[in-house]
Amino acid sequence: MSLPTITLSDGLKVPALAWGNGSGNARKTPVESGITAIKAVDTAQGYNNEEETAQSLKEGVQLAGISTGDIFLTTKVSTENGDPNAAGIALEDLRESVKKSLARLGRQPDLLLVHNPFVPPKGKLVEFWKILEELKDDGTITASLGVSNFRPQDFEELLPQCKYKPVVNQIEYHPYVLAHLDPILKIMSEHSIRVASYGPMSPVLRHPSKKGGPIGPLLKKAAERLSRENGGVEVDAAMVCLLWCRAKGAIAVSASANPQNIEKLARTQTLPDLTADEVDEIERTGRKVHFRAYDEHMCVDFPAPDLPQDL
Template identity: 25%
Template sequence: MAAKVPLLKLNNGKTIPQLGLGTWKSRPNEVTQAVKDAIDIGYRHIDCAFVYGNEKEVGKAITQKIADGTVKRDDLFITSKLWNTFHRPDLVRGALKQTLKNLNLQYLDLYLIHCPQAYKEDGSIFPENESGKIIFSDVDYVDTWKAMEPLVGEGLVKSLGISNFNSKQVKRLLEHATVKPVVNQVECHPYLTQVRLKEFCESHGILITAYSPLGSPDRPWAQPGDPHLLDDPKLKAIADKIGKTVAQVLIRYQIDRGNIVIPKSVAKSRIASNFDVFDFKLSAEDIKLINSFNCNERFMPMKTSLGHKYHPFENDEF
């Protein structure tokens, strides 16, 4: 089953499975079984992050599936992310070591800066003042990146990347980097197609990983009346025409555009359905139509860090 997932070549010559399992919002008591199910179904790419609070449970699943002979470590592509409170250069190595301990791994295939904006160090992962506002740190993400680069030479990570960076931030990072980021992981779906950012990143050899490709309907801050991708009648019409679900069309949309895509689920049936996207392709006309749905709708606007000097979305940047 895993062999059917295309491998995309990264700018350092390594490869990444184009479809992976997202684990954001997957509860610790559910994610172990979800990851085991995903590996059994054929997923080989698992996307994690320290801030998700479930790395130990993901690691338990990986350990069990290696131990029972389903996969070898080299068969898997494991991504995790450096959280905002660990941007200070002296904290980067320790944060990675904690993630490796959590996941029970000797190395990561990909380590990302989770966001360009840093938060106050040495306390809560969401440090707040008396008014409930996030307390920022002024650490420069370029300095954070420079602290991450040696981790590659040491074999602790195979590749480095970024997440939630806008084009100006990507450009600035590239001016200082000696190890080039291989991906920029960003929110991407038909209401936020990221066409300009994709073109910019790919012109520099950086692939896009699409998170929340289904619109993240279970996001905690969703309000009644908010747009709901999975209920969009235009997308339903395309799915009905093809004989697939809307979710499968949304995943295939990213694959056919050349993006990496990491849909999240903990239900075995949906994990399997999300994997069943390799027996069809969207037509050029369908992709053009879906692209026309773009309205720059962010389901992940990062409102808690508005006002940070490195907030990526505040000035209508792409």
């Protein structure tokens, strides 16, 4: 069965749901059985598991009877251990850093991201990006280029001067960060830069209310409808968060180390879309609050809106 995909501005088709190797227990077991059902993997230099990812990809594709080329692979150039306070990658070290990633992965990634705007040396974002463009032009990498955790000021610096626009910005994205993200999403939309959402289940898993916050009841209602209309199959609020991302045209990056949740992630891909009313109501309600689970990058010099965390 063909899985839902999202087409990027350069024509690259990306599975709408990706398996993230950078958080939770799934980080320790980079791909596991998820790969048999989810055909996209998100890793990074900063997760220190590119080699293990390559190994588990090999094992996973054998299990699934597919080839490694069938898996959409994303990696990121990162600061050491992904630490936002660690020194970035010096311009003169970037080529070697990318080549080392290629060697660890044992294949070309489909997408190469700059993990956050603090990876390039301060004030050198454009020069940094131009090196990635050169690596693409000389054939060292075949990947599409993207960014992660980019704020408005980062795009304002980069976009007027780049040859290849980033095709995605991987950011924490769900209804509770929309008010904060509005200025970023406006720029991204003007330049056809897609959202890749990390932490897509944050409203359900991490909101301090432990009940999903204000959108909790809406997620539950949509889950019940989908279950009822799809033969009683189990659908939960976390799965609805992924469907909301898909409806908004965002790639969702999730993961699990729990067989039941892995099965739900796989099943989410086969569920029909939320209705337009469900998508709008979740959005309208979600944007009245501000809650972010990951604030180490996006809140630097880009203050969060003055909204309550809960209603």
